[in-house]
Amino acid sequence: MSLTPPLPLLKRVSPGGWTALAWCVSVVYPSLANTSAAYTSALHGARGATGHRDWAFIALTTVLALAACALLRRRPLSALVLLITATIAVTDAWRSGVQLPPTALLAVDAALCLITADCPRRTSRAAAAMVLGVLLGHLALLPELGGGLFLTGTSIGASDSGLLVAVIAWLVGRSIRQSREHARTLGAQAASQAVTAERLRIAREMHDTVAHSIGIIALQAGAARRVIDSRPDRARDALAEIETAGRETLAGLRRMLGALRQADQDASVPVPALHHPPGPHQPPGLHHPPGLHQLPGLADLDRLAATTASAGLRVEVQWQGERRPLLPEIDLAAFRIIQESVTNVVRHADTHSCRVSIDCRKADEVAIEITDRGRGHGTTPGSGYGLAGLRERVALLHGEFLAAPRAGGGFRVSARLPVAGGVR
Structure with a gap:
């Protein structure tokens, strides 16, 4: 038809x-x-x-x-x-x-x-x-x-x-x-611009979906290699975390590829959804709106913190103001900003802790800040694909984004996302 x-x-x-x-x-x-x-x-x-x-x-x-x-x-x-x-x-x-x-x-x-x-x-x-x-x-x-x-x-x-x-x-x-x-x-x-925008969106999603998990897998594999002879129980735990992270990454890629394939199908032809069992750290009450292929949001912060803690980085999450549901694109962008920032701390900061602050006290915006006291993210802050993708995400939502070393040491990532009319 x-x-x-x-x-x-x-x-x-x-x-x-x-x-x-x-x-x-x-x-x-x-x-x-x-x-x-x-x-x-x-x-x-x-x-x-x-x-x-x-x-x-x-x-x-x-x-x-x-x-x-x-x-x-x-x-x-x-x-x-x-x-x-x-x-x-x-x-x-x-x-x-x-x-x-x-x-x-x-x-x-x-x-x-x-x-x-x-x-x-x-x-x-x-x-x-x-x-x-x-x-x-x-x-x-x-x-x-x-x-x-x-x-x-x-x-x-x-x-x-x-x-x-x-x-x-x-x-x-x-x-x-x-x-x-x-x-x-x-x-x-217009078609060329739409294709370019879609390619950038897919690149951001691919990077944000894979980079965090691959970083966790690399750290856990290194830890398992070091203790496999002296602490086989710790090595088994690290391998279990690698298996979990790998399965979750594959599930995310399948969801993304399923969404891309479905977009190429005729709208009248139903495409079966790809189902996968929830990960071991997923809260039982977590719910994703239908049609979004279970994209993550701020409700997944506890699972992100638990996964990162198993890799040796403690994430302290602080909420300010009353939690409220956000539109899917705002919720996803906020989670990706935190996920990418935490991934950079794991890979580059050489520290054992970081702080994530979500400020919901203002009705028209949500403010996010991720700070650490490590040795920084390289000589050229913001030069990687991850932070560039975050800037693009925030710009598309007409927000403000800042990523730079802190004066007293460490690194700071902050973003302000407007949510006026965005509460569902």
């Missing part, structure tokens, strides 16, 4: 359909309105034939014009030649002294406009040259017969008006073409 909405009614009409409609209007309008004596004379009086014979000739030229309309999309220049021929024939414009009224050129002007809007520039220029050349050639014959290349009083000759309308039709088609090209350019830029 397709979810693409149908096109508006007017856009369902093909270029040939619009041109055929314009031809019918140009043929029927003079008889109904009775406002163009010259045109009616060209249709009926110039041949000096009966009305039945005149309408039979109009029907013949109409068949020719409809054939041109059918060819308009595949062979635009050939179709335009047939339309011009039918127009000149039905109006007797090839006879002496007969001018082409603008109403007779409706089909030709419509075809010129559509060709200019839809076809390559070379084709549109050839079509414009063809129409303007025919009209100028027709006008060139009229001055010898007292006709209309010149303004007569305050009025413009009928053929002069037809030439002006043809120029306007070409300009309208060109404007439509430029608008479409501009829209396509904007669409391509």
Whole structure:
């Protein structure tokens, strides 16, 4: 089942359909309105034939014009030649002294406009040259017969008006073409920006999902290697923690890949969710909103602290103010900031403790601060992918982010996330 909405009614009409409609209007309008004596004379009086014979000739030229309309999309220049021929024939414009009224050129002007809007520039220029050349050639014959290349009083000759309308039709088609090209350019830029933003989002999630667990695994593996002979029980505990961290990392990757695969599926095809048993440190009351593939949040801080403590880093969590539920994107960003900061402390700070503070005292924001008294995070603070990803997360949420060494030693990461209207 397709979810693409149908096109508006007017856009369902093909270029040939619009041109055929314009031809019918140009043929029927003079008889109904009775406002163009010259045109009616060209249709009926110039041949000096009966009305039945005149309408039979109009029907013949109409068949020719409809054939041109059918060819308009595949062979635009050939179709335009047939339309011009039918127009000149039905109006007797090839006879002496007969001018082409603008109403007779409706089909030709419509075809010129559509060709200019839809076809390559070379084709549109050839079509414009063809129409303007025919009209100028027709006008060139009229001055010898007292006709209309010149303004007569305050009025413009009928053929002069037809030439002006043809120029306007070409300009309208060109404007439509430029608008479409501009829209396509904007669409391509928006698509490129969306792809880039999605790649950055996936990169952040992959980094935040894997980096913490891999850091814990590396520390536990090193500890197990050092005590495997003297303290086999400690080595077994470290290996158990490695197994748990590895399973949780794989589960997180499966959830992420499942979400990416589901986005590629048709919305009408159900994709089975990937279930996995909760980790040994997951609180029994933890609940994640449906549809978010159990993304972590601040409710997982106790589990994060327990996992990190098993790797030799004590995390002191302090809450200020009343805890309140946050929107999923705020909750996830807050957890990722803490997780990445704690991971950096484990990997770089060379310390045994750090402090995590979550300040919820203000109703319109949540403030997060992670501090340690280690030896710092390297010579260039914030140069890694982790902190760069955190800056991007906070910037997308219109918050403030700071990561820098502390004056008295150690490192400090702080973030302020606006939550105005974000309490669910």
